[in-house]
Every structure is written in C-alpha cells, then in structure tokens.
Amino acid sequence: MKKVIMGNHAVSYGVRASEVKVISAYPITPQTQVVELLSEMCANGEIDAKFIMVESEHSAMTACVGASAAGARTFTATSAQGLLLMHEILHWAVGARLPIVLANINRAVGPPWSIWTDQNDSLSQRDVGWLQIYCESNQETQDTIIQSFKIAEKIKLPVMIVLDAFFLSHTFEIVDILEAEQVRAFLPPYVADKQVDVTESHSFGNLASPDSYMELRYMIQKAMEDSREVIREVDEEFGKHFGRSYGLVKPYRCEDAETILVTSGTVASTTRAVIDEMRDEGIKIGALKIRVFRPFPFEEVFDVLSKAKKVAVIDRNISFGHHGIFFQEVKSALYGRTDIPIAGYIAGLGGRDVTPTVIREIADKAISDKKPEREINWIGVKE
Amino acid sequence: MFDYLPYIREWNFPHIWCSGCGDGIVLKALIRATDGLGIHRDEAVMVSGIGCSSRTPGYVDVNTLHTTHGRALAFATGVKHASPNLNVIVVTGDGDATAIGGNHYIHAARRNIDITVLLYNNYIYGMTGGQVSPTTRKGDRASTAPFGSIEPPFNISGLAKAAGASFVARGDVYNVKKLEKLIKLAIQKKGFSLLEILSPCPTAWGRRNKMGHPVQLMEWLRDSTVSMEKWEKMTDEEREGKIRTGVLHDVARPEFTDEYAKLVKRLKAEK
Ligand SMILES: Cc1ncc(C[n+]2csc(CCOP(=O)(O)OP(=O)(O)O)c2C)c(N)n1
Ligand code: SF4
Numbered sequence: 001m002k003k004v005i006m007g008n009h010a011v012s013y014g015v016r017a018s019e020v021k022v023i024s025a026y027p028i029t030p031q032t033q034v035v036e037l038l039s040e041m042c043a044n045g046e047i048d049a050k051f052i053m054v055e056s057e058h059s060a061m062t063a064c065v066g067a068s069a070a071g072a073r074t075f076t077a078t079s080a081q082g083l084l085l086m087h088e089i090l091h092w093a094v095g096a097r098l099p100i101v102l103a104n105i106n107r108a109v110g111p112p113w114s115i116w117t118d119q120n121d122s123l124s125q126r127d128v129g130w131l132q133i134y135c136e137s138n139q140e141t142q143d144t145i146i147q148s149f150k151i152a153e154k155i156k157l158p159v160m161i162v163l164d165a166f167f168l169s170h171t172f173e174i175v176d177i178l179e180a181e182q183v184r185a186f187l188p189p190y191v192a193d194k195q196v197d198v199t200e201s202h203s204f205g206n207l208a209s210p211d212s213y214m215e216l217r218y219m220i221q222k223a224m225e226d227s228r229e230v231i232r233e234v235d236e237e238f239g240k241h242f243g244r245s246y247g248l249v250k251p252y253r254c255e256d257a258e259t260i261l262v263t264s265g266t267v268a269s270t271t272r273a274v275i276d277e278m279r280d281e282g283i284k285i286g287a288l289k290i291r292v293f294r295p296f297p298f299e300e301v302f303d304v305l306s307k308a309k310k311v312a313v314i315d316r317n318i319s320f321g322h323h324g325i326f327f328q329e330v331k332s333a334l335y336g337r338t339d340i341p342i343a344g345y346i347a348g349l350g351g352r353d354v355t356p357t358v359i360r361e362i363a364d365k366a367i368s369d370k371k372p373e374r375e376i377n378w379i380g381v382k383e
Numbered sequence: 384m385f386d387y388l389p390y391i392r393e394w395n396f397p398h399i400w401c402s403g404c405g406d407g408i409v410l411k412a413l414i415r416a417t418d419g420l421g422i423h424r425d426e427a428v429m430v431s432g433i434g435c436s437s438r439t440p441g442y443v444d445v446n447t448l449h450t451t452h453g454r455a456l457a458f459a460t461g462v463k464h465a466s467p468n469l470n471v472i473v474v475t476g477d478g479d480a481t482a483i484g485g486n487h488y489i490h491a492a493r494r495n496i497d498i499t500v501l502l503y504n505n506y507i508y509g510m511t512g513g514q515v516s517p518t519t520r521k522g523d524r525a526s527t528a529p530f531g532s533i534e535p536p537f538n539i540s541g542l543a544k545a546a547g548a549s550f551v552a553r554g555d556v557y558n559v560k561k562l563e564k565l566i567k568l569a570i571q572k573k574g575f576s577l578l579e580i581l582s583p584c585p586t587a588w589g590r591r592n593k594m595g596h597p598v599q600l601m602e603w604l605r606d607s608t609v610s611m612e613k614w615e616k617m618t619d620e621e622r623e624g625k626i627r628t629g630v631l632h633d634v635a636r637p638e639f640t641d642e643y644a645k646l647v648k649r650l651k652a653e654k
Binding site: 111305 | 449482490514529
C-alpha cells in the first residue's frame, strides 16, 4: 500500500514489517516519532512486540542486548546525545554478536545545543563494530530496516541505519509500505543459535584471557569482511521480492565523468540534480553516493572513482585535527592504487542547508583547482 | 513594581515556553527570591540539564551552565566541589532529574552536598512532546502511553528525603508567594535542598488528560494543594487526592564540602 509518510514513520513501518519482538527506546528529537508510532502499534496490537520504556538511552540499548540475548528480534532508535550515551553498550552488542538494529537520526552534537543534522554522532561510532548504512529517501529507509535484520541475523553483528534529521526524518514522501505477510518469505522469524535459555545454560560475556580475546576480535573483523557479500546478496534478494535494490554505493552518470562528487545521505539526491544541470552544460561530471559505510565498500568505491580525473568528497562531518571522515575513507580506498587528486569539502554542519548552489560551488571549485591546494576546504564559513 | 530586567538576558528572548506554561512563573519567583536574599550574581551559578524547565538558566543573567540531559547534578557537584563558596542552584525537570539523571539525584542527596535543586514537576517529558516520565501518574495518557500509563510514579520529594537530603519542600505555580518563600528557604539551607515545584504542562500533559486549558491546571493546583498545617489536621479520607505543599523535611546533617575540608585539614595537621 502506498502512503505519504515522514521519514521517521518509514522507520516504524520497516520495523512493523520485520515482526520485531522487543523495542526499547528513550525519546529524543528528531527521532521521537519513530518510537511514538511504534509504541502505539505495540499497544493496539498492530505489532506483536513488547515495548520497553526506559529511563535513558543507555538503558534502551542495554535492554535490547538483554532481549536479543534471549532470542528476540530487537530494535531501538535514537539520535546524537542519545547515541553517544549508548556508546558503552554499542560495543557490548558487537562483542556479544547480537543482531540488533538501530535507527540513528543524524543530529549535531552539543555544545552548543543543536537539533539539526550532521553526521558526527554516527561517525563517531565508526570503530565500535556496527554496520552503518546511510539512507537518502523514505522508501530506502523502510526497505533498509527490513534488509538490516536479515543482514544482522546472518552475520551476527548489529546494524545501524542512519538518516538526516529533518531533511529526511521529517520530510514526507510516498512510500510503498510493506506488510509483515509480504515480508515473511524474505525475512523469516529470527532463530538465535545460542540464547539465554531455561533448558540449556550458556555463559554470556565471560572473562576472556589474552589467550582467546584476540581470536574473538579477529572473528568480528572476519564477519565484517564477509558482510559485504551478505549485504549484496540480501539487497539482490530484496530486489527479487519487491523490485527495489540499493547497492553498497550508488554511482550516477559516472561512466565518462572526469570529476566525481562523493556524497552520502540526503545530500546525494541534491547532488544528482546539480549533476544533471552541469551535464546539460556539457560538463563531464558524476556523483557517487556511499550507502554502506561500515563495512567500507573499498572495491566499489575504487571501481567507480579510478576512472575519473578528479574526486571531490562532500562531508557533513569533521574529524577534528584530521579531515572529513568520508574523505579519509575514500582516500584510503584509492591509496597506492591511483594518483587521482582528491579534495575534501566540509559543508552543512549543524543543519546548515547544502543547497544546489552550495554543491555547484564545490563542483566548480573541484574542477577549477589545478591541484587541490589544501585537501580540506570549508564551504560557506562566515568570517 | 519589581524590576526584573537587571536579572534577565534580554537577548535570549522571546523564551521557548508555551503560553500557559508555569515555568515562567517559577523564573520570576526565582529572580525575586534571589534578589530578596541579596545574592550577588557573580556568586550564583545556575546549572541545568535539558528540557523546557532546564531552559530557565538561559534567561537569567548569572553564571549559567546548560548541560546534558540528566547530568546537571553531576556538573553542579563539580562546580560546588571546586568552589564551595559559590551558591549553586540546579534547575531540572522530573525527567531530567529522576529518569536519565536518577542516579546523580540519589547520590547528591546521599552526600548532602550544598546544592539547591529546583525540580519542576510537570508529570511528563515536555520538551520532546509528552512521553511518560517517572512522575506520570498511573492511568495518565502520554504519547508513549496512548492508552494510559501502567507504571506507578516516583514520589520525588520522598525519594530525596529517603536518600539523605537535609531539606525537602514542595511548592507550586499557583501559590506564588509561597513558592518564592520556599525558594528562599531552600537556597538558605546548607546541604542538599530539594524543592519540588508543581508546574503542570498544559501542552503535552494537560491536553491528553482533560486539562488542556492552563486555567484548568491552575484551578487543579488551587483545589488539590494543601499546606502542611492543614494536612496535619486532615483525616486519611480527606487527604485522598490532595498534595502537601510547604517544608516537608528539614534536618541538620553534615554537608559534603565541609566534611571534605575537615578531612583535608585533619590530614594536614597530622603530617
Ligand atoms: C541523552 C539525551 N537523551 C534524550 C534527550 C532528549 N530530551 C530532551 S529534553 C527530554 C525530556 C525532558 O523532560 P523533563 O526533564 O521532565 O523536562 P520538561 O521538558 O518536561 O520540563 C528529553 C528526553 C537528550 N537531550 N539527551
Ligand atoms: S511543552 Fe509543556 S512544559 Fe514545555 S513549555 Fe510547553 S507547556 Fe511548558
């Protein structure tokens, strides 16, 4: 059934279709509608799930860990400060190999307080071992939630799906809403192979000596590496069922492009509009959206970018003392394999709009700069 | 007419509160109380967490720290410990202090550190649009309890008392003169002073619970609050549905920063 819904509700509908059994969350702007709709769906029986109201995000993630260890398909949603408060338990979910799915609405971190979008909240969690998938439309959001449970349960690692505050979370778009009955063949009920159980006891989270800790970490990395293939397969299978696939990355008019703009999130859609405009002017330019950030799709990124003459990365985030974070990742994907110049552009922090004009400015700069003078360029910073 | 302007950060106005919200009433009572006590603005520090209530310090021209959700008391503990001479006032909400910050709340009370806490109880998470808080009454509707909350609420004053606070009081935004007096007493008291202020939220709580009009909420406060003196004379039956206001608990207990200073002094003397 097609309906016009907000991004946050696309998350809720994805969760409903995935027949989640336990949801635990704490309210925070701009995520709140995700959880409000879910709590209503739980209360009126639309979803057969338990909704656990908790007193903080730390407790929300912890309750998810408990529920997931007990064998339940588990979901939570949060944003910014809430995600940061979960940090300790985000690590825990990975080490315990629990397939929890979390939706994070990208919001700038305080102080100063801001409720508007940027990616520093989720990207500051990049090394905890969660998969991260960035969405740009409400349809993609709903579909990615459903895909995420399948991916997470196959590889036994948690998945974070990420969407921009307001530009996506509060924007209404047409979504083909999937019902649980339609999804069941694609995503059967979750069966944990080890769980907290009354008939067979296991020890979870026990002490690991230096003798075994490293092997367990190696296994997580191995699962991450293998997950690239799993994501591809799940995406393809989703496509067979529902006619929509998204890829790990999404190239746009890149085949003969001399310059390629690399983006993520909602900036990707705006960028494609700018690409069309510039193509009409005869400029050979393309765009590459990075959808899956962890595991980083090195091969896909390399394949697309290695044919270009110049690469420009737009980052709605900053790793202080280094660079934009997508820039670093893209650079490492190209390192030692090409000598294409690559420049980084920081734009849109704290919700500042990344308009077509801003993207055009970046594109023009990327084309005209002979060699990137500095690899990092701040766009639109006031004197 | 009392002149509020010298205490106000005009540049931060208009304020964020909905019309009919009680939080502005507390702000004015707080300004009058501190003025009455003759507290110099450089000696006062107001610390808050996050929430509609926690916006209060943003409007007051003293040293202010607007911190993270739930952590105001932890920040304030640091401030007070570093500079025990400062007059530290924490402004917080029921969610901020007793949900996400519940741990800090009981431990600050247990230590009896000399901090004044103005805890606005509006029975809901106001700022995020009306989710259940630990003080939402059983049966009340909230955005996360569309069919009524099934959880029993905290008695936040009782909690502070049980944890060790030396001063516990309750006021409300209808009985404003009394509120001003209670704020003064709470600030003057050495030790952990908790003043619970009933400031019901018309927008996120009232509307869902058949009290959407601010006047209805004021009438509810008028009719359900009773003074301690009156309370003592009431039968259990008469107490049903009534809320005590006034000083609920006032004892002398060693204060944390004093005890710490004493320890340092003793250890230095022994050297
Ligand atoms: C770590 C974290 N989680 C969640 C939030 C979102 N949040 C902001 S205010 C608030 C609740 C406020 O309720 P309360 O403390 O009762 O204050 P009120 O707005 O009702 O005055 C929440 C959940 C946040 N800012 N930080
Ligand atoms: S939401 Fe409620 S508590 Fe917040 S400003 Fe409005 S009336 Fe006051």
